[in-house]
Amino acid sequence: MGSEGHTLSMLFFPLMAQGHMLPMLDMAKLFAMRGVEATVLTTPGNAPLVRPFLDRANAGPVARPMRLRLVPFPSGTGLPEGCENLSSIPAREMPSLRVEFFRAVSRLREPFGWVLGDLLPDCVVTDMFLPWTQDVAAGLGIPRLVFHGTSFFSLCVAESLHRHRPLETLPAEAETLVIPGLPHRVEMLRSQIPNPPEEARELFDQVRESESKSYGVVVNSFYELEPDYARHYREVVGRRAWHIGPVALCNRDDDADKSARGYEAAIGRDDCLRWLDSKGAGSVLYVCFGSMSDFGAAQLREMALGLEACGHPFVWAVRSDGDEWVPEGFEERVRGRGLIIRGWAPQILILNHPSVGGFVTHCGWNSSLEGVSAGLPLVTWPLFAEQFFNERLIVDVLRIGVSVGVKEYAMKPEERRVVDAATIRNAAEAVMGSGEEAQERRRRARELGETARRAVGKGGSSYKDMSNLIEELMEKKKKNAVQAQTPLTI
Numbered sequence: 001m002g003s004e005g006h007t008l009s010m011l012f013f014p015l016m017a018q019g020h021m022l023p024m025l026d027m028a029k030l031f032a033m034r035g036v037e038a039t040v041l042t043t044p045g046n047a048p049l050v051r052p053f054l055d056r057a058n059a060g061p062v063a064r065p066m067r068l069r070l071v072p073f074p075s076g077t078g079l080p081e082g083c084e085n086l087s088s089i090p091a092r093e094m095p096s097l098r099v100e101f102f103r104a105v106s107r108l109r110e111p112f113g114w115v116l117g118d119l120l121p122d123c124v125v126t127d128m129f130l131p132w133t134q135d136v137a138a139g140l141g142i143p144r145l146v147f148h149g150t151s152f153f154s155l156c157v158a159e160s161l162h163r164h165r166p167l168e169t170l171p172a173e174a175e176t177l178v179i180p181g182l183p184h185r186v187e188m189l190r191s192q193i194p195n196p197p198e199e200a201r202e203l204f205d206q207v208r209e210s211e212s213k214s215y216g217v218v219v220n221s222f223y224e225l226e227p228d229y230a231r232h233y234r235e236v237v238g239r240r241a242w243h244i245g246p247v248a249l250c251n252r253d254d255d256a257d258k259s260a261r262g263y264e265a266a267i268g269r270d271d272c273l274r275w276l277d278s279k280g281a282g283s284v285l286y287v288c289f290g291s292m293s294d295f296g297a298a299q300l301r302e303m304a305l306g307l308e309a310c311g312h313p314f315v316w317a318v319r320s321d322g323d324e325w326v327p328e329g330f331e332e333r334v335r336g337r338g339l340i341i342r343g344w345a346p347q348i349l350i351l352n353h354p355s356v357g358g359f360v361t362h363c364g365w366n367s368s369l370e371g372v373s374a375g376l377p378l379v380t381w382p383l384f385a386e387q388f389f390n391e392r393l394i395v396d397v398l399r400i401g402v403s404v405g406v407k408e409y410a411m412k413p414e415e416r417r418v419v420d421a422a423t424i425r426n427a428a429e430a431v432m433g434s435g436e437e438a439q440e441r442r443r444r445a446r447e448l449g450e451t452a453r454r455a456v457g458k459g460g461s462s463y464k465d466m467s468n469l470i471e472e473l474m475e476k477k478k479k480n481a482v483q484a485q486t487p488l489t490i
Contacts, residue, residue, distance in 0.1 A: 008473055010039070016086060018291035026250050038066045071111035086101055131203075150389075151219075152243070157392075194384070223462070249373055265346045275339050283312060287307065287314060288347060288361065289361070295416075302419060302420050304326065304330050306425045351371060356376065359379070360379040377402070380394055
């Protein structure tokens with residue numbers, strides 16, 4: 001039982017989506033490396049992703065074995081048969097099926113309560129999109145920590161938009177707005193601000209309310225990356241928060257762990273390394289848009305032509321089964337210079353290879369932070385969610401990125417304007433080029449990468465913040481134990 005002895009026990013319950021599960025698994029591993037008894041909760045359909053991760057961790061650096069608990073995914077949900085992960089829904093069906101997915105996940109409330117009552121952990125960490133876990137945990141007297149999976153910066157921007165509601169007073173003819181009340185001047189296009197449907201707004205209201213009742217927030221970031229926003233989130237937004245990242249750096253010492261992270265890669269580790277080893281230092285541009293981003297044939301064609309025109313070696317992870325987008329003769333012309341991976345790519349392995357010098361990204365926080373941790377400058381190509389917020393952090397605050405110039409928030413590929421090949425080539429050249437501005441951008445990115453590695457190392461800012469959290473939870477556990485043993489007096 002979690003209440004026995006002096007060991008801290010924690011239950012980790014990620015949202016069943018690739019971009020949410022991977023960082024929480026890394027987080028659980030980091031806590032287990034510090035002696036915490038860590039248990040991960042998910043559904044049987046997601047066990048093939050989680051179990052190999054736990055097996056590798058248990059065979060390596062963790063101080064205590066990590067455990068897995070499963071609860072059945074609800075049936076009769078209106079989702080495709082066997083769909084237990086948000087990332088398995090095609091992007092074109094996402095707007096309609098996303099609501100059904102979250103309805104199904106909310107039906108895990110009762111089995112979550114059974115597991116929590118059985119384990120009685122000292123703390124539970126759950127995804128922001130599982131707001132109902134707060135009431136279940138509170139009913140058992142267990143503190144709940146929220147995991148958002150994004151930056152302090154984007155959390156502060158989102159809170160400012162909610163608190164000040166600048167769009168409501170923005171003149172109809174105005175195309176841009178300045179986000180009020182932030183440490184920096186952050187200007188965005190009106191068209192880049194999320195405008196979620198009514199059912200999504202209800203979920204975000206529940207997320208916000210549950211967070212205000214929770215014990216605090218754990219953030220996959222490090223203090224030196226965004227100090228003004230770490231302070232702003234704590235002091236102005238008013239949330240208790242601990243920065244414990246970059247969590248993916250728990251995999252930094254093992255090429256096998258890096259290449260096996262997530263789904264099975266569409267290229268063998270040795271083949272990937274052999275290709276990268278054949279290229280010069282900092283010469284390769286890596287292009288990947290995450291696990292939930294999709295593009296139409298016209299955009300993929302322009303990407304292909306832009307990468308061909310930029311002249312640099314490139315690795316391109318493509319989520320497309322067909323070939324209708326491939327320009328005639330493209331693969332022959334770039335043979336040896338371009339490595340095209342159709343499917344899941346071993347991203348951390350690639351980003352940290354010495355031959356890689358830049359990263360074209362959708363600005364999802366996992367990818368953004370992995371690029372930062374590798375010390376790379378970024379070409380920013382946001383699509384939806386909080387990705388446009390992260391772009392402003394990367395380009396305007398950190399000054400390690402070049403925007404490809406996307407102006408509209410859009411979930412569906414057919415709703416996006418096509419970015420032409422020349423624009424893609426120019427953005428790539430701005431990051432990979434030899435000019436003074438490009439060199440200065442690379443210098444800043446390299447320094448941030450070094451700082452990221454120090455942050456999670458012993459004595460670093462994230463290491464210390466995790467220590468503070470563990471110590472605080474241990475003190476709470478001891479206090480609860482004393483109170484439980486103290487007889488009531490009348």
